[in-house]
Each structure stands twice: as structure tokens, then as C-alpha cells.
Amino acid sequence: MVLQVRLFAILRERAGRDSLEIELDKGATVADALRALADASEPLGEALEAMPVVMAVNRAYAGEEEPLKPGDELALIPPVSGGAEPAPHARVGPDPLSADKLSKAVATPHTGAIVTFQGTTRDVERLDYEAYEPMASERIAAILTEVAANHELEGIAAEHRTGTVPRGEPSVVVAAAAAHRGPAFAAAREAVDRIKAEAPIWKREVEGERTKWVEGNKPPPH
Numbered sequence: 142m143v144l145q146v147r148l149f150a151i152l153r154e155r156a157g158r159d160s161l162e163i164e165l166d167k168g169a170t171v172a173d174a175l176r177a178l179a180d181a182s183e184p185l186g187e188a189l190e191a192m193p194v195v196m197a198v199n200r201a202y203a204g205e206e207e208p209l210k211p212g213d214e215l216a217l218i219p220p221v222s223g224g225a226e227p228a229p230h231a232r233v234g235p236d237p238l239s240a241d242k243l244s245k246a247v248a249t250p251h252t253g254a255i256v257t258f259q260g261t262t263r264d265v266e267r268l269d270y271e272a273y274e275p276m277a278s279e280r281i282a283a284i285l286t287e288v289a290a291n292h293e294l295e296g297i298a299a300e301h302r303t304g305t306v307p308r309g310e311p312s313v314v315v316a317a318a319a320a321h322r323g324p325a326f327a328a329a330r331e332a333v334d335r336i337k338a339e340a341p342i343w344k345r346e347v348e349g350e351r352t353k354w355v356e357g358n359k360p361p362p363h
Contacts (some may be wrong), residue, residue: 142167144209146178147216148185154196155184165209170323171196172205174215187246190230194219229285230298233277238300243316247296254322256329259311265348270303270312273341277301284335291331292317292324299332301342312344313337 147160163177174196180185196203197216209215232244240257248255262268280316285297295318306312315332346353 142169142209142211144174144211144213144215146174149213149216150219151192152185152188152217152219155188156350157184161185169206169209171198171203171207173210174209175205178217187242188219190232190242190246192219192230212346229282229289230300231278231282231285232292232300233272233274233281233299233303233340235302235304238302238311238314239332240311240314240316242315243298243300244318247298247316247318249295249318251320252295252318253319253320254325255316256322256325257317258313258315258329260312260313260333262306262308265308265346267305267307267347269345269347269352270301271343271345272301273302274303275340277340280340281336284339285332288317288328288335289333292319292328293321294319294324294328297328297332299336301336301340303342 143162143164145160145162148156148158153159161178161181163174163181165173166178175189179189184246187334195218197218198207198209199214202218240259244255244257281299281301285299289297297315299313299315301313302311313336315324315329315336317328317332318327344355345356346355
């Protein structure tokens, strides 16, 4: 089925149009529509990763599991004016990471410096990461919110990979944007240090037949 999705404000500007058509299988859900939209337009996909959005179906806010049917009126709703600032982007999952994509996601017209940190696998064949993903994503989002409050930032985002990360590939990426380099450097450093100390993520070194879980520290109470 082919559905039209209306776009507003920053999403309309990023996509360069006020609506997009997406093709979905019968029985598709709002989550399927969001994935299709992210793939339909590169600038729009970057915006969807960088901000919380909500889908409206037939002029009512809808959860990601809501099924869609032919003829539904869809609209993608970015954060509305007058509300709180959008939550910083945080993601934990198995997909490969892109520092360039995160850098673009945090940039604004007022940005004078973007500091990007990549933590990569070294010395061993690979690292295997395991995470309590929902809690890890929420914890990283909370860390980024607190870091943003501590520094004068234009934007901040972080992603952490799970599963197998071969030598030379990044397992964690943080991007911090600010008008000046000082706050950007300080925010990126603080975010990385806190993610390593507080997020429920574990890693195992693998080199041939040898494996070893890397010891960590007890997370601080919150």
C-alpha cells in the first residue's frame, strides 16, 4: 500500500517538500512507516535520528505498534514550539556507527566547533559487546542531557554498538557541537567518561580461541 506522509517545520525543510509517499506491506505499523521515511530521504533520515518525533494517524498521536491501512492520513510531528528542548540523541544497538552522521545531526547554524570522539577496537581481533539495551539507551540519554546542561552546547549525541565489533571499527561515538571549541571538547570528554562508567554495557575481548570479559567498575547510584 502507498501512503502519503505530511511533513512540518524542520522536517519539511530538511526533506525539501511538505509530504512524502512511502510504500508499505499490508499489515505494516507506524514503526515500519518511520523506517521507510528514514530511508526515503537522506537529510530527513538524519533529522529523524537526531530528534524525537511522533507519528499522527488520522489526526491523532499514534504509538509505534499501531497498524496502518490504506487511506490513513499520516503526519510526522517534530517537537512542538513552546515545549521542552528535544532530548539529545542516544542509541544502543548492533548497527555500525558513523561519526560523520552524528556530527551532521548535532550541527546548527550557530555551531563553531564540533568535537567527535570514536572509541575503536584495538590490540585484539574483536570485542563482543552486550548491553541491557533499553536501560543503556535511557542512561546515555540522561547523561547527555546533564552534560548539555553543564556546558554551552548547540547539540550532543551518542551511539554505542552491541554485538561483534572488529579491530579498527568504532564501538562508541560521541559528537558535541558548540559555538566555541572549549565547551565542545569538555562536553565530549565528560560524556564519554560517564557513558563508560554508568551505562550497563559489557565487553569481552576475543583473540583467536582466547576470550576475556573486561573488568569494570560498579556503577554509581542515582
